[in-house]
Amino acid sequence: MEHQIEIATNSLPLIHEVGYVRDDKGVFLHPDRVMSDLHVFIYVVSGRLKVIEEGISYDLTKGSYLFLCKNKHHWGEEFYEQGSAWFYIHFYSKDIDNKQKTFSTYRQTSIIPSKLYDTTLPLPKSGVTDQITYIESKLEQIMEIFESPHPLRPINASMEIYELFLKLYMEKRTDSYSTTNRIVTKMIDLFHKNKEKKLTSNQIEQELGMNYSYLSSLFKKHTGKSITQYQNEILIEHAIQLFKNENYNVSEVSDRLAFSNPFYFSRVFKKVTGVAPTTYLERIYRR
Numbered sequence: 001m002e003h004q005i006e007i008a009t010n011s012l013p014l015i016h017e018v019g020y021v022r023d024d025k026g027v028f029l030h031p032d033r034v035m036s037d038l039h040v041f042i043y044v045v046s047g048r049l050k051v052i053e054e055g056i057s058y059d060l061t062k063g064s065y066l067f068l069c070k071n072k073h074h075w076g077e078e079f080y081e082q083g084s085a086w087f088y089i090h091f092y093s094k095d096i097d098n099k100q101k102t103f104s105t106y107r108q109t110s111i112i113p114s115k116l117y118d119t120t121l122p123l124p125k126s127g128v129t130d131q132i133t134y135i136e137s138k139l140e141q142i143m144e145i146f147e148s149p150h151p152l153r154p155i156n157a158s159m160e161i162y163e164l165f166l167k168l169y170m171e172k173r174t175d176s177y178s179t180t181n182r183i184v185t186k187m188i189d190l191f192h193k194n195k196e197k198k199l200t201s202n203q204i205e206q207e208l209g210m211n212y213s214y215l216s217s218l219f220k221k222h223t224g225k226s227i228t229q230y231q232n233e234i235l236i237e238h239a240i241q242l243f244k245n246e247n248y249n250v251s252e253v254s255d256r257l258a259f260s261n262p263f264y265f266s267r268v269f270k271k272v273t274g275v276a277p278t279t280y281l282e283r284i285y286r287r
Contacts, residue, residue: 020143
């Protein structure tokens, strides 16, 4: 079984060491070790590296990368190919609570609750990037920051590493985009196109040509939200824009968005934002 690294979305992966190595003669072998508190990232610039982690072998060539997990045995049994060159990063990460949910990369509304950041991001185990120039430029930048005398270099380098890892994560996610992903994305696009009204189950079925019960289950599984919850967020997102740009009052916005009455609108608004619409206006826009 491959050991995947998960990082917390509310915590940077913290750099311990970054380096660049070249093996012109093919005399290097990956070290046989267990690193108890450090994850390892490897990116191959040229040549070929063969690395084994817990019995699983990875054959890395130009543009390939690999994440090795802390507390797991990794080693090499073959010397690297002559002319091989690679970057490596050793980094710490915050321990993950098994109860934490995985971050949803589907389109979010502009209303972001704090719990959204109490999630995890599973990094791809390995892959081959199609953005070689960008990745190698970013790694060179990280090296430059790490080796600089700037007092904030550990933080600055860690921020750049996080950006690099996010880039690889999104690239891998796009590569593995499935039929299921496309269905959920279509649903989200449909809801955003109808931001002034809540679609009924029948309307959703007709638009997508699929059973609502199946769509509802699929949506909840992949976004962590019910269809009703997501549509409410879109409605309240639009309500906030009406408050800001049209100078509408609560009753006018409630009518515009087809709520049954202002009291129900206020209840939904408070559930989504945490405050009543009148309080929101006073606090944010001081009307």
